Each structure stands twice: as structure tokens, then as C-alpha cells.
Amino acid sequence: MKQQLVLVVLARLPAPGRCKRRLAVAIGALAAARVQAKLLAHTMATAKAWREISVNSTVLLAMGPAQGIGGLGLRMQRQFSRAFNSGASRVVLIGSDLPQLSVSDLANAYAHLDHCDLVLGPALDGGYWLVGLNRSNGSLFSGIDWGGAGVLTETIARANGIGLRAKLLPYRSDIDDVGDMAPWLDD
Incomplete structure (x- = not known):
């Protein structure tokens, strides 16, 4: 049986007032929407480049209403369930706010899913x-305080509690507010 790799990009519409609200407080809604559009373009270009070198791979963009209703955990679980129910063997989900995202990041995530349940x-x-999984698990994302600083710690504890073997990739900074943009303002 062929291994089906699915990459899900979870993104907000790059429209003023509909994205990057914390960033918009400092730079305005229109500028924040422009930042979101550039980040989304980078993410999709990276996803396309990954797909071109990956056998049996699919990239799915879940933007805005396509994510469905509910909190982040429910929306993420929905995307994993859809992909696994469609025959995926390994699924990776990313957001659209990581300027450093590279093809090697994605390739490494899928490679680790050969030896662990969760990346x-x-x-x-x-x-x-x-976040990546090599099998569906409906309870991994429930009970997480998605707005807090302990999301990673809570997810790892949850994974350990349900018997998932996890692997961590390198730490990165995503863009949530104006302070997160400092490393990229000179580019």
C-alpha cells in the first residue's frame, strides 16, 4: 500500500479585521492583512515546493470557513480526521505565520513520523x-488551553497519557504580534 502524505495548511483569510488581530493592534488592520497575505504566500510556496519532491503527497488549504466551527483544537482535529478518513497515512498540519518555514522542515516532520506517532x-x-500524526487520535487536542503559554507542555502531557510517542523539531518563532516581526523587518 502506498504511503499517502497530507499537508494541511490552516490559515485565516488575509482580510483587514479577519486575521492577525494581535498584530493589528500595533500596525493597523490593513497592514496586518498585508503581513498575513505575505506569510500565506510564503507558506503555500514552501508547501508546493515540498509537494514537488514528495511522492504521493497532497497539500490542503483550510482557510476561514473551510476549517469549520469551534475552537482551535476542534478545528485541528477535524482536519486530521478528514485527512485520515480520506486514506492518509501521515498528516502534518501547519499554520501560515512562520516566515522561516522550509521544505526541509516539512520533510523532517514526515521522516520522524516513520518512527514516532506525533511530531x-x-x-x-x-x-x-x-503538528503531525501517523494515525488518527480524537482525544489529543481536547482539554488544551489554546490561548495559554503551556500549549506545548499540555499537548505533550496529553500525548504521553494516551500512549503517543512524540518527537520535537527545533524551536521557531511565529508571528503573533509586532515584537515577533523584529527579526524580519530588515529583510
Whole structure:
């Protein structure tokens, strides 16, 4: 049986007032939407480049209403369930706010899923920039305080509690507020 790799990009519409709300407080809704559009373009270009070198791979963009209703955990679980129910053997989910995202990040995540159940790309803010699974698990994302700084810690504890073997990728910084943009303002 062929291994089907699915990459899900979870993104907000790059429209003023609909994305990057914390960033918009400092730079305005229109500028924040422009940042979101650039980040989304980078993410999709990286996803396309990964797909071109990956056998039996699919990239799915879940933007806005396509994510369905509910909190982040429910929306993420929905995307994993859809992919696994469609025949995926390994699924990786990323957001669209990581300017450093590379093809090698994605390839490494899938490679680790050959030997572990869960892969997480930890973010400097206490969350994560990537999550991947090699099997569906409906309870991994429930009971997590998605707005807090302990998202990664809570997810790892949850994974350990349900018997998932996890691997961490390198820490990265995503863009949530104006302070997160400092490393990229000179580019």
C-alpha cells in the first residue's frame, strides 16, 4: 500500500479585521492583512515546493470557513480526521505565520513520523508551529488551553497519557504580534 502524505495548511483569510488581530493592534488592520497575505504566500510556496519532491503527497488549504466551527483544537482535529478518513497515512498540519518555514522542515516532520506517532514543532511562545500524526487520535487536542503559554507542555502531557510517542523539531518563532516581526523587518 502506498504511503499517502497530507499537508494541511490552516490559515485565516488575509482580510483587514479577519486575521492577525494581535498584530493589528500595533500596525493597523490593513497592514496586518498585508503581513498575513505575505506569510500565506510564503507558506503555500514552501508547501508546493515540498509537494514537488514528495511522492504521493497532497497539500490542503483550510482557510476561514473551510476549517469549520469551534475552537482551535476542534478545528485541528477535524482536519486530521478528514485527512485520515480520506486514506492518509501521515498528516502534518501547519499554520501560515512562520516566515522561516522550509521544505526541509516539512520533510523532517514526515521522516520522524516513520518512527514516532506525533511530531511537534515547538514555538518560542509556548505553542507549536507544526503538528503531525501517523494515525488518527480524537482525544489529543481536547482539554488544551489554546490561548495559554503551556500549549506545548499540555499537548505533550496529553500525548504521553494516551500512549503517543512524540518527537520535537527545533524551536521557531511565529508571528503573533509586532515584537515577533523584529527579526524580519530588515529583510
